[in-house]
Amino acid sequence: MTDFAKDFPILSQKVYGKRLVYLDNAATTQKPDSVIDTMSDFYRTEYSNIHRGVHYLSEVSSEKYEEARKKVSDFIGARNPSEVTFTSGTTGSINQVARSLEPSLRGNEVLVTGVEHHSNIVPWQLAGAKVKAIPMDEDCKSLVDSMEITSRTKLIAIAHVSNVLGSVNEIREITEIAKDHDIPVLVDAAQSIQHLPIDVKEIGCDFLAFSGHKMYASTGVGVLYTSDRFSDIMPAIGGGGMIDKVTFEETTYLEPPLRFEAGTPDIAGAISIGAAIDHMQKIGMDKIQSHEHEVYSYARDKLLEMDNVTVYGNTKQMCGAVSFNLDNIHHYDTGLILDKMGVAVRTGHHCAQPLMRSLGIEGTVRASFALYNTKEDVDMLIEGINKVEMMYK
Numbered sequence: 001m002t003d004f005a006k007d008f009p010i011l012s013q014k015v016y017g018k019r020l021v022y023l024d025n026a027a028t029t030q031k032p033d034s035v036i037d038t039m040s041d042f043y044r045t046e047y048s049n050i051h052r053g054v055h056y057l058s059e060v061s062s063e064k065y066e067e068a069r070k071k072v073s074d075f076i077g078a079r080n081p082s083e084v085t086f087t088s089g090t091t092g093s094i095n096q097v098a099r100s101l102e103p104s105l106r107g108n109e110v111l112v113t114g115v116e117h118h119s120n121i122v123p124w125q126l127a128g129a130k131v132k133a134i135p136m137d138e139d140c141k142s143l144v145d146s147m148e149i150t151s152r153t154k155l156i157a158i159a160h161v162s163n164v165l166g167s168v169n170e171i172r173e174i175t176e177i178a179k180d181h182d183i184p185v186l187v188d189a190a191q192s193i194q195h196l197p198i199d200v201k202e203i204g205c206d207f208l209a210f211s212g213h214k215m216y217a218s219t220g221v222g223v224l225y226t227s228d229r230f231s232d233i234m235p236a237i238g239g240g241g242m243i244d245k246v247t248f249e250e251t252t253y254l255e256p257p258l259r260f261e262a263g264t265p266d267i268a269g270a271i272s273i274g275a276a277i278d279h280m281q282k283i284g285m286d287k288i289q290s291h292e293h294e295v296y297s298y299a300r301d302k303l304l305e306m307d308n309v310t311v312y313g314n315t316k317q318m319c320g321a322v323s324f325n326l327d328n329i330h331h332y333d334t335g336l337i338l339d340k341m342g343v344a345v346r347t348g349h350h351c352a353q354p355l356m357r358s359l360g361i362e363g364t365v366r367a368s369f370a371l372y373n374t375k376e377d378v379d380m381l382i383e384g385i386n387k388v389e390m391m392y393k
């Protein structure tokens, strides 16, 4: 177990008497002691509701919450913390943008890539927009030059990294084109925030969404970055904490970030995101990226070497997840058997049914990696796949 893994208590347990090889990080990551301790200490000694209390604990909680906001703002290169709001997660963040932009989206078009998660398809349909996909080549690389932008294209919403393939979309290229047409861009960073450096100004997006639980923090909390270009859009959710004046006839709203944070947020969850950022930065993002790249490349190379294994997707840069199938063996059966060997992967369509249709399959086996995984974990995966194949001989 590497030093990185030693910080994650759950990884030292056995499953079915075997060492746990946790390769389902695209679904959710495990939590380091530093995040677990930060949350439990907060509830033990500092917790209260935020922003409107006049007592000590409320002030301490508010300070911790705003400290977490500042950490996120610095981590993603926002101009200032008011561009950062805490949400329920990537899905919640994207739905908020869809609801706020609905007047411009209804009856018009949203351009996405062909690898999107349902959380970056369905909200736009609920907002009454037609969702159109940028064409892809056979390796699932978006053909940016074939992007069809019309007068009805009102938003471009793209995954930074595919949760199925691990393919990295050319988001800078896309935002450059979007800028030329004055079209706002939302980046779904659920599968990139934990793997790649994110600088929203350098990317040039107007919105960026991610979840805490995919970057070693708590579930049910996430982040929506809203560039100050859109600081005056109508809030998607109304309630306490986001208003200036309320009458029965009309309401005026505060400026961001509180404008977009109605109700009592997941205070401890937001603080856990700050603690997760501290954990990653203590190791060093460069060190994490080079370690992950080494393990991920080793896994892809090993899978590509195997005769009866089909590996999906192949773009210039890949990270996080790798999807594959064993020829003539259902992905679910492969996943079940790997589980009994202590290897945790995910199978199915991964909430990316349009991508499955493009690939002509109904599901894959997906192994997905995090900072605590090792080449030994990959060896266990490959050994497990060989055993699955033996069972079907």
Ligand SMILES: Cc1ncc(COP(=O)(O)O)c(CNc2co[nH]c2=O)c1O
Binding pocket: 026, 027, 028, 088, 089, 090, 091, 092, 117, 119, 120, 159, 161, 162, 163, 188, 190, 191, 211, 350
């Ligand atoms: C690219 C992408 N966007 C949005 C979401 C939604 O995130 P949530 O709001 O935190 O659920 C996910 C979750 N992806 C997965 C969740 O479980 N397996 C997955 O691949 C994702 O991978």
